[in-house]
Each structure stands twice: as structure tokens, then as C-alpha cells.
Amino acid sequence: MQARSALFDLYGDYLRPRGGRAPVAALVKLLAPLGIAAPAVRTAVSRMVRQGWLHPLRLGSGPGYLLTPKAARRLDEASARIYRTGRSGWDGRFDLVLLGAPLPRREAQRLAFLGYGMLDDRAWVAPRAAEEVDAVLTGTGVTYERFSAGHAAGSPGAAHVVGRAWNLEEIGKAYEEFVAAQRPAVTAITARSSDEEAYAARFQLVHAWRSFLFRDPQLPASLLPPRWPGVGAASFFDRHAARLRPAADRFVERCLASASRNGRVGFSDT
Structure with missing residues (x-):
């Protein structure tokens, strides 16, 4: 387990409900049972600060780190899905996204996180629309169109779409x-x-x-x-x-x- 990934899990599962902040000493203690050494923790924390996920602050017990608003939102999204393991219903329609160009790797991963599968490098599909898609795609500069799509009579059907995308x-x-x-x-x-x-x-x-x-x-x-x-x-x-x-x-x-x-x-x- 990499230190950076473990820190995301630690903040999302345990520290977010406790205010999203912790002293450095606590981060080291909490990752030690996973075999992650203190130098790796500190290196990962510094990287997450540079990337805008953590914000340094001075706690009464010494230096610590607080989740940024961006990180808090992302972790809340993940937590809602991690602990909502039931399957929801479906209205029979897909959300179809057609792109003017292939997505960069990071944005493609973000669409996958939101539940979209790739039909080809310029077409993505999901069984339900995710509100965040527009924000993700607008930031790339890639032109796109979105449709709510069903099946015409005689078409291969939903199973064919699912088989192509996942x-x-x-x-x-x-x-x-x-x-x-x-x-x-x-x-x-x-x-x-x-x-x-x-x-x-x-x-x-x-x-x-x-x-x-x-x-x-x-x-x-x-x-x-x-x-x-x-x-x-x-x-x-x-x-x-x-x-x-x-x-x-x-x-x-x-x-x-x-x-x-x-x-x-x-x-x-x-």
C-alpha cells in the first residue's frame, strides 16, 4: 500500500468525520500498523500539499494537516459510494457522452470513477447521469455533447452496450x-x-x-x-x-x- 493512497483512505474513513485534521505525529502512528514508515508518510503529505489536497496548519499539539475543500468533496463522494453497496433501479436509458477528441488520462479516470464506461475513445456511456461530468469535461477544453439515449426497436439492446463498455x-x-x-x-x-x-x-x-x-x-x-x-x-x-x-x-x-x-x-x- 502506497503512503499517499493510505493517507486518502485514512482521511476519508477516519479523519473526515473528526474534522478532517490531524497532527503529523498522529498520521505517522496511524499508518505504522500498515507497514508505512514515517519518512514515507511525510513525503506523501508534502506531495498532497503541493497537489492541493492538504493544507498545513498549526495545532495545539504541533504541526498538522487539514483537508482542503476540494479533498473533502472528493472524499465525501467516495465515502457515499463505498458504504452504499445496494444496486439502484434503472429507467431504461443511458447517459451518452460524445467527445470531439480523446480525453487525457486523468479525466478518463475521473469519468470511470463517476460510473462511465468507454465505448470507444470518443464515446462514453453510463446507466445514469452524473452531475459532475460537465465540470470534468469543461476543464479539459475538449468539445462534447451529451444525450439521454434509449434503444430503437430491433437494436441489439442494453446488454450489447454494457458488453462494449465494461x-x-x-x-x-x-x-x-x-x-x-x-x-x-x-x-x-x-x-x-x-x-x-x-x-x-x-x-x-x-x-x-x-x-x-x-x-x-x-x-x-x-x-x-x-x-x-x-x-x-x-x-x-x-x-x-x-x-x-x-x-x-x-x-x-x-x-x-x-x-x-x-x-x-x-x-x-x-
Whole structure:
């Protein structure tokens, strides 16, 4: 797990609900159980400041970092999707985006995050419209048109569109691999496990699940194959993320309190 990616997960899952700020010492403590060393944390923090995701500030316990408004919005969007694992209905129409030129890689990833699949390098489609698309595309300078599209009589149908835009076999296999990879770690956490162990297992679980934000467009059930592996994977994630949350929260609170307490002592002694 890379330090920068872990920091996004840490702020989004634990620090955003606590005001979106933390002292540097707490960030180091909270990423240590994941095998991320202090120098890597500090390097990643500096990079995130340069990119406009974090803002340095002086806390009572010493130097710390606060989420910028841009980062807070992005993390709120991600959190809403991470913990909303049910499939919504569908009105039978796609949101179709036709581009005047191929998108740069960063914006293409952003469209994928919003649930759009690529029919070709100048055509993207989603089962429902996302409000953020216009803002993403306007910033690129690429001309585009958007349509709400259904199917004409005799056309191949929705399954054909879905098959072109997304590799459901690959996504389904990824869900099966997610459960197989995460099951040993999360089921090993019992009432006898430490809060730190629960926190580390839950952090890895959420980190692995977050990758599906870019892979799974959250298609409605009517567009999915029978016995879709994503349903079982979502149930597995919901169950264990909720079960491990209390212990993980206790560990986070202890790390924040310890960093604050030690920081105040160190500050007053200088």
C-alpha cells in the first residue's frame, strides 16, 4: 500500500468525520500498523500539499494537516459510494457522452470513477447521469455533447452496450478475488484481538474495496448477469466493515489523543 493512497483512505474513513485534521505525529502512528514508515508518510503529505489536497496548519499539539475543500468533496463522494453497496433501479436509458477528441488520462479516470464506461475513445456511456461530468469535461477544453439515449426497436439492446463498455467477467472475477484475499485477515479478528489488529484488518479491507469505485459502474440488477459476484462481495464488505469499526475507532482515538498529549508536552518544553 502506497503512503499517499493510505493517507486518502485514512482521511476519508477516519479523519473526515473528526474534522478532517490531524497532527503529523498522529498520521505517522496511524499508518505504522500498515507497514508505512514515517519518512514515507511525510513525503506523501508534502506531495498532497503541493497537489492541493492538504493544507498545513498549526495545532495545539504541533504541526498538522487539514483537508482542503476540494479533498473533502472528493472524499465525501467516495465515502457515499463505498458504504452504499445496494444496486439502484434503472429507467431504461443511458447517459451518452460524445467527445470531439480523446480525453487525457486523468479525466478518463475521473469519468470511470463517476460510473462511465468507454465505448470507444470518443464515446462514453453510463446507466445514469452524473452531475459532475460537465465540470470534468469543461476543464479539459475538449468539445462534447451529451444525450439521454434509449434503444430503437430491433437494436441489439442494453446488454450489447454494457458488453462494449465494461468487461463484466473481469469485474466479477475481481470481486471473487477480493473476498478470497480479505476473508482470512478479517475472520482472524475476534474478541481477543487488539484494537490495532482490528484497525489494520479493516483498513486493508476498505482500501481493497475502494478500488471498485474505478472498476464497477454500479449497474442496476437488470443489466447484470445472474448470480453476480458483486452482490456477495458487497454483503461481505458491509458485514466485516461494520463489525470491525468499533475497535478501529478506539485505536484511532487513542492515536489522536496520544499525539496531542505528547505534542503539547514537547511544545511546552521548547
